[in-house]
Amino acid sequence: MREALQRLLDRLRPVLNALLPTTFSAKPTEIPVLRHRPHSPAAETIRQAGTQQRKALHAKIQHLQNQKLPIRTIAHELGKSPTTIYKYLAMSEFPQKIVRKHLTSILDPYQDYLNQRWHEGCRNARQLWREIQQRGYPGAYRQVSRWVYERRPTPAPTTPRKYLQEDSYGELELNSTKPSLAEPGLPVARRLVWLFLLPVEKLDQEEVKLRQSLLKHAVLQQDCQLVHDFQHMLHKREAHQFTDWLQACQASNIPELVNLALGMKKDQEAIQTAPSSEWSNGQTEGQVNRLKLLKRQMYGRAGFDLLTARFLRPP
Structure with missing residues (x-):
């Protein structure tokens, strides 16, 4: 279910980007970010190489698909799993890097005070x-130093030379990269999908706003309604509605x-029986989880005899 919705989000990404809500502007008293610390040359080279490899892979997969080759043939030729091939085929265009939203920082409770002191001239x-x-x-101190670095308009008199670079006019400026001015894009599908699977009360205000904006798309709204119907059917153990749900999907x-729906129809009897049966594999999964936990706790510190004693000992 999650994977089907995720593939739909990948396919609709170009259209959904147009439905993004307008971002909120910064507070008048908030100090704008002027720069970010640059990546090291080695890290930047690795990052760009990875991006180019993924772009090339996306182009190859699309090209082979246009030649009507089977998925397994494409996967074998490129040395990738069929799951990867399906994921890239669901993307009509290669997703661009998005501007990530602000993450929670330990400095957040003190932002108002820092902004006030900055306006008073403290650098x-x-x-x-x-x-x-x-x-x-x-x-x-490092957190505060980074905060000041990103907002300082000119280098401090004590800034070491190695942290400076010359601009196009020959003036010294801080060695940095400019912050992206692009509008925030959609998160990747594997993260975006949870906006439609989790209950609304578990989402924050920004996520609820994004969810409401994206649900303006009729196809996505219809898909999410069917997903919620399936979740409701499982939670309420209404297995008799499964046949109608399959027909609605088709x-x-x-x-x-x-x-x-075609895949589920092959296992329709088992799926319909699961909600109404008192039996489950919960006990088995619990024991497997217990064994894995014990193994990882004792990895590298226990011999076979001790592991046997702990694993076979009654809980």
Whole structure:
């Protein structure tokens, strides 16, 4: 179910990007980020090489698919799994790097104070660090130093030469990369899919807004409704509705759901029996989880005799 919805999100990505909500502007008192610390040359080379390899793989898969080759043949020729081939085929275009949303920082409770002191003219990272320490800041100086570095318009007089570079006019500036000004794009499908699988009350305000915007797409809305119907059917143990649900999936004309329904129809009897049966493999899965936990706790520190004693001992 999750994989079918994920493939649909990959296929609809170009259209869904147009439905993204308008981003909120920064607060008037918030200091804008002017730069980011640059990647090392080696790390940047590796990152770009990986991107080019994935782009080339995407182009090869699309080219072979246009030649009407079977999925297994494409997978064998490229040395990839069929799952990878299906994933790339679901992408009508190679996904561009997105601007990640702000993650929670240990500095967040002190942002207002830092912005206030910045407007008052304080540019000394160590001084700011001492002041917020008195207000309960538990973090290290490095976090505050990075905050100042990203917002400083000009280098400090004490900045070492190795951290400076010349601009196009020959003036010295901080060695950095400019922040991306592109609009935030959609998260990757494997993360985006949870917006539609989790209950709304488990999403934050920004995720709810994104979910509502994307559900304006009729196909995605229809798909999510069928997914929720299946979840409801399992939770309420209403196995008698499974046949009707399969027919609704096939009538939806959504390729991902049609293929899912065809696969489920082969195991229809087992799927219908599972919700109504008192038996499950929960006990087996619990024992497997216990054995794995014990093994990992004792890895490299226990011999076979001790492992045997712990594994075979009654819980």
